[in-house]
Amino acid sequence: MSTTEATVMAPEVFAVVESKSPGRLAWERFRRDRVAVTASFVVFFFVCIALFAPLVCRALGINPLTLDRKALNDFGLPNGPFGAISRKHLLGVEPGTGRDILARLIYGARISLLVGFVSTLLTTVIGVVLGIVAGYRRGKIDALISRFSDLTLAFPSLLLIIALTRPFTQRLESLGVPEGNPARLTYIVLVLSLFGWVYVARIVRGQTLALREREFIEAARASGAGHWHMVFKELLPNIWAPIIVIVSLSLPGYVAVESTLSFLGVGLLPPDASWGVMLGDSVKYYRADPAYLFIPGIALIVLVLAFNIMGDGLRDALDPKSDRQQLG
């Protein structure tokens, strides 16, 4: 909503107070937002855990693959209350195998965040490039890109993603991507980007179209700026604010979508696990081991919520209107 205004930064509004760059103003606004700062620490914490998963697990003395039969009873269920939480297994063990849930959660963060980061990166790059090209060149190229995005939007994406999993992972494997989970992950990331770029491209195109008519662009054109200069020095610096917001809000979305795909049965194969796989798994034991149902769910909620709050904070900070609106 408010992202469209983010670029309409009139420098003279701030010049009266003290000369500060828009970036610095945004940073100061963000720092004042205590909730958003806390959320970014949570995000940072999860990212660190994911990056250093092997170290963290070794420090805690746990391993995501070790089967601990002793922690299970005769029915293969965790031997103890709350999924057999003990000093050895801080968050209990997985029913059926006795693998440590905390260790699986830590390694799962790796996969969930990897899917989120790579999908977001791909959609943003494709979306920004196509959006700028469409908005800047207009004419036939714009029409082509816009019609193509209409076509992409017309498909029920979730259904297609599920339906094409098997044939396309097989195709990827035959193209040399390592069999099994690497191929599945590649497929998920590619297909999410294929459907996701449209949203980014639309926003970027709209922004570019609006900027195109502004005086500073005209001035640059009049002084003979080339296409590269126009795009990288004039247009891009003015649309990075909405792009940052899209990134921070779409990443948690992809983490959640990956978990949904895993729940619907097109996720990873054991023994690897993302949080979505663990959630999908835990559903089978909802009666016998409810603790298992809550642990990956709470982790997912905390991460996604932290990302969203951080994204909202960024949006408020980058929107110059957010200060002025307090008066209205």
Added chain:
Amino acid sequence: MTTFIARRLLFALVLLAAVSLFTYLLFALLPTDPAALTCGKNCKPELIEANRVRLGYDKPIYEQYAQFVKGIFAGRTYGTGDIAFTCPAPSLGYSFNQHECVSTLIGKTFPVTAFLSLGAFILWMLLGVGTGTLAALHRGKWQDRLTSVITSIGVSLPTFYVGLLVLFSVVIWLQWLPFPHYASPTENLHDFFTAMILPWITLAVLSAASYTRITRNGVLEAMNEDFVRFGVAKGLKNRTVIRKYVLRAALIPIVTIAGLDFAALLGGAIVTESVFSLPGMGRLAIRSVTDSDLPVLVGTTLVAAVFIVLANTIVDIIYGILDPRVRLK
């Protein structure tokens, strides 16, 4: 205006033709043999070949597609003589797995999805617009903060997880409701409501979150408009200004998004239907994936696409009526 509507409709038709062609080709080029799937494991090769001819899979792909499109408008007859059977128009193919025309299967499952979508839609619009307006009118106070926290959580949660938690807590742990068994409203109204109430609430609460945000922003923006100030200056009651001036302006972007979201649901609420075991179109589609039932998969994809394109077109036309500048583009 008429030319604008005509142009939009024509574009929608072209888009649908492209979607149908693309879907058909995509699934037809998959490495599964649809004819081999028409009978079980110990099938005789002659029977497979007979079925291949009967269903038209022996013809080149463009001819298959032409037959498929013709079937949509004129119905389609498979085979000849005694064993011939017909799927009347609009025929979307025949599912050998379920021994039914695809259109019949969709016709059976669509009402479930429609009831689910409609109920959830009404609930989430009331909830979203209501809380959004409330938050905007109490900007910065505790009502605003509370809704902001709740909506942040709401947009963060994956539907399947919330659905499962709701299902488990209400049905299994608290036992307030029996395990849902869907029945059509004409058959058994009580069963219908007990099966629908949880999915409605789940979908509505999760979707309402983003509507609350949009409404809040829209109302705040509208309150700065001159026409609202004019209304206040004219001496109208606050309540009247909000209802007649503020909400009317704030609702325009909501109508757009609501139309698209509603259409996406109508095409099959895959996750919600799976979680709550509702026999709707989404589950039909998912089952067709596990069974490699290509005709059903193509059919459900197409029907979902029709809803999306239709909603897009209607929203565009409404926009054109509301804002004449759009028409000139």
